[in-house]
Amino acid sequence: MAMRKGLSPVTLTALAGGIAFLYIPLFLLVIYSFNDSRLVTVWGGWSTRWYQALPQNQALMDAAWVSLKVAAVAATLATILGTLAALALVRAGTFRGRTLFAGLVYAPLVMPEVITGLALLLLFVAIDFDRGFWTVALAHVTFTMCFVAVIVQSRLLTFDHSLEEAALDLGATPLRAFFSVTLPVIFPAVAAGWLLAFTLSLDDLVIANFTAGPGNTTLPMRIYSQVRLGVTPEVNAISTVFIVVITAVVLAASLAMKWQQGKAEGR
Amino acid sequence: MSSEKRSLFARATIAIPFLWLAVFFLLPFLIVFKISLSDDAVAQPPYVPALSFSEGWAALREKLALLDAENYAFVLSDWLYVYSYMQSLLLAGIATAILVLVGYPVAYAIVRSPRGLRPVLLLLVILPFFTSFLIRVYAWIGILSREGLLNQSLLSLGLVSQPLEILSTNIAVVIGMVYSYFPFMVLPLYAVLERMDDSLLEAAADLGATPAQAFWRVTVPVSVPGIVAGALLCFIPAVGEFVIPDLLGGSDTQMIGRTVWNEFAVNRSWSVSSALAILILLVLLVPILIYQRMQLRELESR
Numbered sequence: 095m096a097m098r099k100g101l102s103p104v105t106l107t108a109l110a111g112g113i114a115f116l117y118i119p120l121f122l123l124v125i126y127s128f129n130d131s132r133l134v135t136v137w138g139g140w141s142t143r144w145y146q147a148l149p150q151n152q153a154l155m156d157a158a159w160v161s162l163k164v165a166a167v168a169a170t171l172a173t174i175l176g177t178l179a180a181l182a183l184v185r186a187g188t189f190r191g192r193t194l195f196a197g198l199v200y201a202p203l204v205m206p207e208v209i210t211g212l213a214l215l216l217l218f219v220a221i222d223f224d225r226g227f228w229t230v231a232l233a234h235v236t237f238t239m240c241f242v243a244v245i246v247q248s249r250l251l252t253f254d255h256s257l258e259e260a261a262l263d264l265g266a267t268p269l270r271a272f273f274s275v276t277l278p279v280i281f282p283a284v285a286a287g288w289l290l291a292f293t294l295s296l297d298d299l300v301i302a303n304f305t306a307g308p309g310n311t312t313l314p315m316r317i318y319s320q321v322r323l324g325v326t327p328e329v330n331a332i333s334t335v336f337i338v339v340i341t342a343v344v345l346a347a348s349l350a351m352k353w354q355q356g357k358a359e360g361r
Numbered sequence: 362m363s364s365e366k367r368s369l370f371a372r373a374t375i376a377i378p379f380l381w382l383a384v385f386f387l388l389p390f391l392i393v394f395k396i397s398l399s400d401d402a403v404a405q406p407p408y409v410p411a412l413s414f415s416e417g418w419a420a421l422r423e424k425l426a427l428l429d430a431e432n433y434a435f436v437l438s439d440w441l442y443v444y445s446y447m448q449s450l451l452l453a454g455i456a457t458a459i460l461v462l463v464g465y466p467v468a469y470a471i472v473r474s475p476r477g478l479r480p481v482l483l484l485l486v487i488l489p490f491f492t493s494f495l496i497r498v499y500a501w502i503g504i505l506s507r508e509g510l511l512n513q514s515l516l517s518l519g520l521v522s523q524p525l526e527i528l529s530t531n532i533a534v535v536i537g538m539v540y541s542y543f544p545f546m547v548l549p550l551y552a553v554l555e556r557m558d559d560s561l562l563e564a565a566a567d568l569g570a571t572p573a574q575a576f577w578r579v580t581v582p583v584s585v586p587g588i589v590a591g592a593l594l595c596f597i598p599a600v601g602e603f604v605i606p607d608l609l610g611g612s613d614t615q616m617i618g619r620t621v622w623n624e625f626a627v628n629r630s631w632s633v634s635s636a637l638a639i640l641i642l643l644v645l646l647v648p649i650l651i652y653q654r655m656q657l658r659e660l661e662s663r
Contacts, residue, residue: 108469112467119500120492122504135510185371189367189375196653198379198386201386205597205601205649206645209601209642212625212635213386216393216396220392233385236386297493299494300618322608325499333493336493340493
């Protein structure tokens with residue numbers, strides 16, 4: 095009906111206000127990373143000096159490298175585990191402990207990070223597992239796999255089960271049916287899950303703070319220790335690099351998915 | 362797929378993630394619970410008793426007898442800790458209420474936008490969530506500080522004669538929470554509003570309702586599940602928030618997530634921080650269970 099379609103001035107204002115609220119802080123952060131002045135609140139003209147200084151900051155570069163390695167390992171394992179968990183929730187029917195299982199999948203999504211971090215640290219201490227690269231990676235797998243599970247689950251719910259059954263009727267093994275029928279269809283969701291897991295891992299400060307060993311300082315830990323000393327142009331510069339890279343990857347991924355979808359619908 | 366003829370593959374899809382979550386999520390909480398009943402000690406690990414199965418059952422039973430609830434008694438009798446819990450619930454509650462008020466119009470506006478534009482607008486809302494949480498909180502330090510951009514513009518516009526003290530107060534913490542959790546509120550609201558049946562509003566209009574009446578008596582009640590889901594998705598993690606109170610809060614901001622961290626890293630009392638964590642879980646148990654039930658119902662309903 096005409097009366098509720100479209101945007102009224104009020105809703106349009108709300109939308110514009112919401113988007114502005116989300117983007118103005120990031121926009122200002124980016125602008126001030128090009129500030130020539132060391133005083134972050136005083137504009138001293140345009141300059142790229144803080145970007146030129148970044149590669150010389152060895153501690154920062156090391157931390158970035160650690161973060162990328164952790165995120166790649168964690169996202170990959172989390173995608174496998176999360177996809178399996180989604181299959182179990184949507185496809186496996188009822189099984190003993192299903193409610194507990196669902197609870198374990200959904201709880202980490204809302205669990206305060208301080209608690210997850212503390213709990214995982216105490217586990218690693220209790221089983222005498224030395225803190226280092228793998229403790230951070232395993233901790234990240236655990237909380238990011240649940241996000242993957244939710245994304246893949248919502249795709250599986252809208253996916254026509256009969257395709258898979260046809261493959262099984264034609265004599266495919268369940269494993270074969272999964273790889274040749276189900277996986278290609280849900281692949282965009284699996285890829286989106288991997289991307290989300292990767293960025294969540296790259297971004298995590300609190301859990302890494304608990305579980306990282308000496309010599310495995312991640313990028314957020316390094317940035318955090320600088321931020322605690324106050325706002326500095328260097329932090330603005332590294333933040334800008336972070337924002338630009340993530341934005342580019344997410345935009346590219348969503349365009350690729352849209353293109354894929356368009357191709358699938360065009361068939 | 363009936364449960365009798367479940368394939369090996371189907372069984373693996375259950376067993377592998379189940380086992381993983383049992384070891385890395387459930388077991389750690391049992392350990393936290395056990396340590397919350399222990400005492401601190403100058404040892405490695407820094408608590409007693411350290412349970413171990415290698416010494417046999419008798420020794421284990423003896424050690425289990427050493428467990429007691431005195432950390433809980435200590436925490437609950439100390440006004441600072443109780444205050445810390447109250448403040449966390451209060452600030453997270455205020456932030457969640459504001460999020461509903463600002464998130465709802467935005468979600469509503471996205472649903473009302475032309476169909477082709479909706480994915481773009483949704484992406485615009487989600488995109489900041491992908492960029493670093495830490496960086497987004499950090500961005501507000503430069504805006505809210507005494508010499509920050511907000512005060513500079515307010516002073517130059519002549520709206521205030523003195524800079525406002527916002528950074529290092531609880532107001533800054535609430536602003537940071539609203540900003541950081543914004544996408545978590547908009548997405549569930551968008552999901553319910555988008556699924557809403559248009560004919561409901563047509564029926565309301567046919568029965569003589571004005572658009573405003575139709576909104577309050579049809580649209581808002583229909584979107585209650587989205588409001589609840591969004592509120593829980595924001596409120597539960599916000600209660601235990603660490604980064605926001607640490608960077609934007611002041612000395613009187615003693616949110617519980619920060620207290621747990623201080624107790625652990627500064628005071629090095631693992632048993633007290635474990636007891637604090639268990640108490641947060643108890644406080645959040647009801648909202649977490651409601652949230653899980655909603656997720657599960659969503660799963661079954663399709």
